[in-house]
Amino acid sequence: MAEHSYDYDVLVIGAGPGGYVAAIRAAQLGLKTACVESRETLGGTCLNVGCIPSKALLHGSELFDEASNGHFATWGIDAKPTLDLGRMMDEKTKAVGELTGGIEFLFKKNKVTWIKGHAAFEDAHSVKVGDETVTAKDIVIATGSSVTPLPGVDVDNAGGRIVDSTGALDLTEVPDHLVVIGGGVIGLELGSVWRRLGAKVTVVEFLDQLLPGMDGEVRKESQKLFKKQGMEMMLSHKVTGAKVKGKKVALTVEKSAGGDEQTLEVSHVLVSIGRRPNTDGLALDKAGLQVNNRGQVEIDHDFRTGVDGIWAIGDVAPGPMLAHKAEDEGIAVAENIAGLTGIVNHDVIPSVVYTLPEIAGVGLTQEEAIEKAGGDKKAIKVGKFPMMANSRAKANRDTDGFVKVIADAETDRVIGVWMINSLAGTMIAQAAQAMEFGATSEDIAYTCHAHPTHAEAFKEAAMAVTGKPIHM
CATH class of the missing domain: 3.50.50.60 (FAD/NAD(P)-binding domain)
Known part of the structure; x- marks a missing residue:
């Protein structure tokens, strides 16, 4: 042609x-x-x-x-x-x-x-x-x-009892008891919505921790915070079947390794195991x-x-x-x-979980950084600063979480940033931009940040990479 x-x-x-x-x-x-x-x-x-x-x-x-x-x-x-x-x-x-x-x-x-x-x-x-x-x-x-389907659990958004993420955005009533199948980003966000509006929420996750792929400390801290907020966790469990009975759903759940089957009777189920x-x-x-x-x-x-x-x-x-x-x-x-040069740096793609507090990260997790260094923990330096020590967060009575900066031990170049706080989704943009320009932890530490702001926690975490935070 x-x-x-x-x-x-x-x-x-x-x-x-x-x-x-x-x-x-x-x-x-x-x-x-x-x-x-x-x-x-x-x-x-x-x-x-x-x-x-x-x-x-x-x-x-x-x-x-x-x-x-x-x-x-x-x-x-x-x-x-x-x-x-x-x-x-x-x-x-x-x-x-x-x-x-x-x-x-x-x-x-x-x-x-x-x-x-x-x-x-x-x-x-x-x-x-x-x-x-x-x-x-x-x-x-x-x-x-x-949405990825789950064998044995038939989604029916129109019926409104067993739903996927689309159906969970359009429920006509607050669930009495919502089971979220999957402890990833979408399930935790939508589970948070309905918990705040009055539902009892139980998260069933096949793995032993929430938020697969995120930094280990972030995963542990987020799990602690979700529990504190009232979410129930069934980690290392899987759902093997679901049957709608009127206004109830009977869920069969067992341990991920098999055995110890139990039945949960709940009002609604959200299937959120990926895409x-x-x-x-x-x-x-x-x-x-x-x-x-x-x-x-x-x-x-x-x-x-x-x-x-x-x-x-x-x-x-x-x-x-x-x-x-x-x-x-x-x-x-x-x-x-068009004949120009279009480039995307896939090493610097931020990810955000829009719960409260928000969870965000960009670059390598601490685990990935150590693995990339052949298992040498001394190949990286880590600085961490708690929001409890941040003046704006403390003044707002909003002190959950921390900021974590991971740098190459030899070059000081920042290779990963992870954080949990109420503004993490916005704050992570600074981290991504710094990494795109090849910033070191020292570059961030010596960049003046407005006071009092949540963003100062990022500066302090960068200072902590070399053991010099001021407010901790």
Whole structure:
């Protein structure tokens, strides 16, 4: 097919954070661009049933919890709030509508064509959407991910008893007893929402700790804090089956190693054991592509697949399933297609758990850093500073958590930062930027931080790398 005969220069499949950003950036660079999306609204999982609605409910539930469970009273504010769950859900829906509508506006502004429907490859430069065949010189696969099912536990969001993360964002009542299957980010965030609104929450996790992949000290501290807040933990356990009986769910649970089976009777169940790439229905084989053993589309450093002219980004490609990772890849892939140099430093991708306090990290965990050094603990230096010693946190009566800085012992270059505190999700940006510029712990320690702020704990943790914190 001659180049001039393509319908578009760039066709992006999927309008989530990776896809819509790739489409907008490609259009900004002068490429004729279209984006295929089957949802009624743009923004993918993140804006519609993920990052945005969950944060809206986290915020609303935090306000309710502060008013009803003591923090207001600490400051001499007597309040007896009542919950109107319908209004809270309406406000969440309004926020989602504003943001998804904003993406549609940006498409129009940048002259990106939205092709509504499901895309399936016909060949390396053609996809079929409904009855229409669309061609493009370059095609970007940005189809995202979906909830991983759990054998023996059938999700029924419409029924509202056994739900996934989408259903948990839309419950019409506060659960009496919610069991969260999976102690990862999504389960803990949504479990926090409903606990704050009055539910009893039990987390069942196959492993012996929460938050797999995060720094060991962070995992231990977060578990302690969640227990303190009233969450019950069943670690080293697995759910083997679930049956809905009217307004109850009978869950069978046993130890991860097997045996000691027990039955829990609860009001609601949230299945949150992870996500898997969306490739079903894409007809990748017609384009000459296959997925790896994790269901992902393999790519090179520039986001090219094994087929010329086809690229992949975001959750469908290897790497952490994070919206901001997908966004950065969306910009980079568009720039690479346009002949520029698009790069994403995958060693500096921050991760955040938006509970209260928030949990955040970037770079290597302490365990990973030691392993990378061949098991030599002396190859790294670690500085840690408790929020209890931070003046702003103490003044706010908000002292849970700490900040931890991991540096290379020889070069002092920071290779990892982990933290738990109420502003960790925002504070981690400074750590990521410092690491992107190759900062040493000394660079951070000698950077003036405004007083009094939570961010001073990061400065003090950096000072602690060389054993010189002032306020500890």
